[in-house]
Amino acid sequence: MAASTAAAASAATTTVAGPALRHTIIAKCPVSKARVTHIHLPHYTAHTPMFMPVGTKGTMKGLTVQQLEQLDCHVILANTYHMSLKPGQQLLDDMGGLHTWMGWNRGMLTDSGGFQMVSLIDLSSVTEDGVEFTSPYNDGSRILLTPEKSIELQNSIGADIMMQLDDVVNPLCPRERIEEAMWRSIRWLDRGIKAHRNPTRQNLFPIVQGGLHPDLRRKCIDEMVKRDAPGYAIGGLSGGEDKKEFWRIVSLCTDLLPENKPRYCMGIGYALDLVVCSALGVDMFDCVFPTRTARFGNALVPWGSMSLKHSAFKDDARPIDPGCPCPTCAQYSRAYLHRIVTRETTAAHLISVHNIAYQMQLMREMRHAIIEHRFPEWTQTFCRRQYPKGNVPFWAVEALASVGIEVESTEKGYVGAGEGGADADGADADGAPVEKVDGMQE
Numbered sequence: 001m002a003a004s005t006a007a008a009a010s011a012a013t014t015t016v017a018g019p020a021l022r023h024t025i026i027a028k029c030p031v032s033k034a035r036v037t038h039i040h041l042p043h044y045t046a047h048t049p050m051f052m053p054v055g056t057k058g059t060m061k062g063l064t065v066q067q068l069e070q071l072d073c074h075v076i077l078a079n080t081y082h083m084s085l086k087p088g089q090q091l092l093d094d095m096g097g098l099h100t101w102m103g104w105n106r107g108m109l110t111d112s113g114g115f116q117m118v119s120l121i122d123l124s125s126v127t128e129d130g131v132e133f134t135s136p137y138n139d140g141s142r143i144l145l146t147p148e149k150s151i152e153l154q155n156s157i158g159a160d161i162m163m164q165l166d167d168v169v170n171p172l173c174p175r176e177r178i179e180e181a182m183w184r185s186i187r188w189l190d191r192g193i194k195a196h197r198n199p200t201r202q203n204l205f206p207i208v209q210g211g212l213h214p215d216l217r218r219k220c221i222d223e224m225v226k227r228d229a230p231g232y233a234i235g236g237l238s239g240g241e242d243k244k245e246f247w248r249i250v251s252l253c254t255d256l257l258p259e260n261k262p263r264y265c266m267g268i269g270y271a272l273d274l275v276v277c278s279a280l281g282v283d284m285f286d287c288v289f290p291t292r293t294a295r296f297g298n299a300l301v302p303w304g305s306m307s308l309k310h311s312a313f314k315d316d317a318r319p320i321d322p323g324c325p326c327p328t329c330a331q332y333s334r335a336y337l338h339r340i341v342t343r344e345t346t347a348a349h350l351i352s353v354h355n356i357a358y359q360m361q362l363m364r365e366m367r368h369a370i371i372e373h374r375f376p377e378w379t380q381t382f383c384r385r386q387y388p389k390g391n392v393p394f395w396a397v398e399a400l401a402s403v404g405i406e407v408e409s410t411e412k413g414y415v416g417a418g419e420g421g422a423d424a425d426g427a428d429a430d431g432a433p434v435e436k437v438d439g440m441q442e
């Protein structure tokens with residue numbers, strides 16, 4: 001590995017993508033669009049493809065920042081919307097930003113606050129000015145989040161990467177509404193760029209909109225690339241659309257976005273989606289899924305997911321995954337976790353540690369495989385392990401074939417978005433039922 005890493009590194013090209021971001025392409029898969037890059041941020045150099053765990057309210061649910069460091073997290077995501085309400089902007093300014101407040105020294109990305117629109121839609125209304133919310137803290141006050149206010153709050157938080165406020169619409173909305181949201185998001189991007197106070201210390205990423213319409217995505221990317229941002233996000237997906245449409249839009253966007261800048265696909269966290277989108281050329285991902293599903297007692301494993309609530313584990317002395325190097329697997333049995341799962345917060349904590357370790361291990365394996373020019377073979381092995389019965393969802397087979405990676409599947413044609421490694425009868429490889437967890441938001 002050392003030799004091939006050295007060879008890859010010698011071919012690396014570095015781009016100054018902005019005053020607060022340098023981007024080095026370390027290696028490219030000779031078959032697919034997958035790549036390994038280093039994103040040099042003010043607080044940390046992140047290696048991609050990268051998964052960013054999501055913290056809310058200044059903590060990672062169930063994990064300490066020391067654990068996140070030990071688990072090799074390079075960048076975490078914080079919610080601007082929650083942070084702006086509590087502890088609030090003044091306290092963040094007084095404390096010197098969220099890095100100091102929560103004791104995290106590595107990379108941080110903040111969302112604009114707009115994403116919460118989707119989850120709190122009945123509490124919000126959108127106009128050209130911005131988004132108006134009712135405060136969720138029961139004091140009944142109204143909060144207007146404008147593109148300028150979003151940047152002002154994110155400047156106070158001080159994250160390495162900030163996201164523009166965008167007009168969030170479900171990809172299944174009528175085309176007229178999606179087109180309106182796309183043009184509004186471009187106007188809001190310009191207002192955000194003007195309001196940005198720290199361009200030498202913080203990066204502002206635009207969010208590409210346009211729903212499932214290729215022509216709108218093209219127009220949006222045309223406009224946003226003119227703004228010469230340090231990196232770009234693909235937004236407006238994971239809203240219940242068919243996965244066969246989802247991957248085509250992701251692939252179109254990675255074709256059109258600048259090669260020399262980071263590409264971030266928002267709200268992606270299932271293992272199969274991470275692998276497919278990495279093959280399509282995405283560098284960065286985030287999702288609440290691994291920690292959220294942990295709170296429901298589900299552990300992520302190379303063969304899918306494991307519901308520790310199931311009685312099959314009541315006297316199982318093995319760790320969650322005998323091959324996992326995480327502190328939970330080093331110390332605790334499935335039987336122990338089964339005893340306390342969903343009853344004690346310790347269980348959510350221990351399973352969260354394991355699930356984040358799983359995601360980090362998955363991304364690391366992909367990076368090594370890309371650098372060593374064996375990403376297609378690695379992907380085939382991944383699919384065989386996740387789907388021991390061979391029922392790899394057809395959308396993933398199609399997506400991988402589009403970039404030259406052939407994966408065998410017993411699935412004929414499109415059958416729906418099968419997530420995780422659950423067999424058709426809803427049981428995982430250990431015979432325990434796999435619990436589907438719907439909804440990716442906190």
Ligand SMILES: [Zn+2]
Pocket residue numbers: 320321324325326327328329330353354355357
């Ligand atoms: Zn583990």
